[in-house]
Amino acid sequence: MADAVVVGAGPNGLVAANMLADAGWDVEVLEAQPEPGGAVRSDRGVHPDYVSDLCSAFYPLGVASPVMRALDLERHGLRWRHAPAVLAHPLPDGRCAVLERDAHATAAGLDAFGEGDGEAWLRLYGLWEEMGEEVLRALFSPFPPVRAAVPLAAAARRAGGLRVLRSLLMPVRRLGEQEFAGPGGPMLLAGSALHTDVFPETTAGAGFGWLLAMVGQRYGWPVPEGGAGELTAALVRRLEARGGRVRCGTPVASVIVRGGRALGVRTASGEAVRGARAVLADVSAPALYGGLVGWDDLPGSLRADMRRFDWDHATFKVDWALSGPIPWSSPEAARAGTVHLSPGMDALTDYSAQLATGRVPSEPFALLGQMTTADPARSPAGTESVWAYTHVPHRVAADAGPDGITGVWDERERAAMAGRLEAVLERLAPGFRDRVVERRVIAPPAFQEHNANLLNGALNGGTAMAHQQLVFRPTPGLGRAETPVAGLYLASASAHPGGGVHGGCGANAARAALAHDGPAGRRLLTPGLAALRRLLT
Known part of the structure; x- marks a missing residue:
């Protein structure tokens, strides 16, 4: 019997387990896969000499999040590596917008795109310097962020008050049009916004783009030395040093509920594992509600x-082992760890419209990682370990391209979509295909084989759009980790604050479990929040 059982050894589950162990709890983590990590894992499955990250790869929020920083994972073997430049967006005419490690260097490069664009970038970065750290503290706190609200409000007022809020609530296309004369700055912001599922015309897209780009400007977009799995390994080592346990190859079939309270879990093999004080579920909301917990125990x-x-x-993702660096037409792109691939803002809008209407995009916007550029340990000297991914509809209504992709994702469709991504690369880097030694194609259904939470490769645990954020995440309610079952907490990216490897969802679940534990929490906090939830829903 443990004090707490954590279902799932993804980053949120491991963060939650570490925080409970720090509080002196005995914690057991149960993971269905043969190894921990969830979406934070690496392998040599493309080529034995090349390390490839299975899902996530760059971790700007991992280094910026107060939650992750507090764990001090560097003391447990984690080493961050940075590419010479953070992000590049090459354009068809040979120009390339580059997010450099230094803000003034970024600004100097953007001045080549339009008069005053460097000053505009520094103005946006000035907002970050004024209020960025307060934004992070509020974002990764339980909702509502009561303690963080006052300093955030004060910082926002100093930065411009309602005018700043208005700018961040804009579509990212509109912010780019207002602030910049040329396409460089807008593409850095819009590409960053599209790391979620917001479109160039989506309300608050500017806020997403600004946040990720400015985190990159302040902290970079680093990678763990040796592969994404090294971040997971550091979390596991830290937990084990505090007496916690991780059992892999142990899928959980159900949460045991008696009298409206979670008592533990039952594994697929029939073993009952008691969680005397709490059960924390690092699983998607649909996998928990009506899945691990039956509808009879839920409202x-x-x-x-x-x-x-x-x-x-x-x-849809492709990993490549290359015999040499990507031969970019824009040499500046070779210095960046992450590269965004799209010919311009209108192309991003077309791509987004095709996704919204269920069509496989004809000109896919792709995120690409040059992993050896960021971390030389990823492949032999002079070579490059590379991945690129793009988004496709869950249900394919039609193919906007010429290949007749239907969404069955058989060998023909996988090859056709991989070819479409390679064609985008070949236009920007002629000769790319000649350097491919091996490749691995991961179509949407395969992501669930790596991590059951990633339905068809949905990377953020649910949409990032406003109708499923804050008090609406994952459903209308309190926007907190508590669930309708006492002692059960949602610790996955389906909970506030959502997707990204920042540990906030797991930390919020751990904080909730600690707050509800003991006589005061059970007498006051638990019934009080239950009553408020009934009132709101």
Whole structure:
């Protein structure tokens, strides 16, 4: 018997387990896969000499998040590596917008795109310097962020008050049009916004783009030395040093509920594992509600809410082992760890419209990682380990391209979509295909084989759009880790604050478990929040 059982050894589950262990709890983590990590894992499956990251790869929020920083994972073997430049966006005319490690260097490069564009970038970065750290503290706190609200409000007022809020609530296209004369700055912001499933015309897209770009400007977009799995390994080592345990190859079939309270879990083999004080679930909301917890133990309204739950887009990914660096037409792109691939803002809008209408994009916007550029340990000297991914519809209505992709994702469709990505690269880097030694194609259904939470490669645990954020995440309610079952907490990216490897969802679940534990929490906090939830829903 443990004090707490954590279902799932993804980054949120491991962060939650570490925080509970720090509080002196005995913690057991149960993971269905043969190794921990969830979406934070690496292998040599493309080529034995090349390290490839299975899902996530760059971790700007991992180094910026107060939650992750507090764990001090560097003391447990984690080493961050940075590419010479953070992000590049090459354009068809040979120009390239580059997010450099230094803000003034970024600004100097953007001045070549339009008069005053460097000053505009520094103005946006000035907002970050004024209020960025307060934004991070509020973002990764339980909702509502009571303690963080006052300093955030004060910082926002100093930065411009309602005018700043208005700018961040804009579509990212509109912010780019207002602030910049040329396309360089807008593409850095818009590409960053599209790391989620927001479109160039989506309300608050500017806020997403600004946040990720400015985190990159302040902290970089680093990678773990040796592969994404090294971040997971550091979390596991830290947990084990505090007496916690991780059991892999142990899928959980159900949460044991008696009298409205979670008592533990039952594994697929029939083993009952007691969680005397709490059960924390690092699983998607649809996998928890009506899955691990049956509808008989949940309010009727939740069934309808789960039918309305919105996933973010499906993902298609290709990993390559290259014999040499990518031969970019724009040499500046070779210095960046991450490269965004799209010919311009209108192309991003077309791509987004095709996704919204269920069509496989004809000109896919792709995120590409030059992993050996960021971390030389990823492949032999003079070579490059590379990946690129794009989004596709969950249900394919049609193919906007010429290949007749239907969404069955058989060998022909996988090859056709991989070829479409390679064609985008070949236009920007002629000769790219000649350097391919091996490749691995990961179509949407395969992501669930790596991590059951990633339905068709939905990377963010549910849409990042406003209708499923804050008090609406994952369903209308309190926007907190508490669930309708006492002692059970949602610790995955389906909970506030959502997707990204920042540990905030797991930390919020751990904080909730600690707050509800003991006589005061059970007498006051638990019934009080339950009453408020009934009132709101």
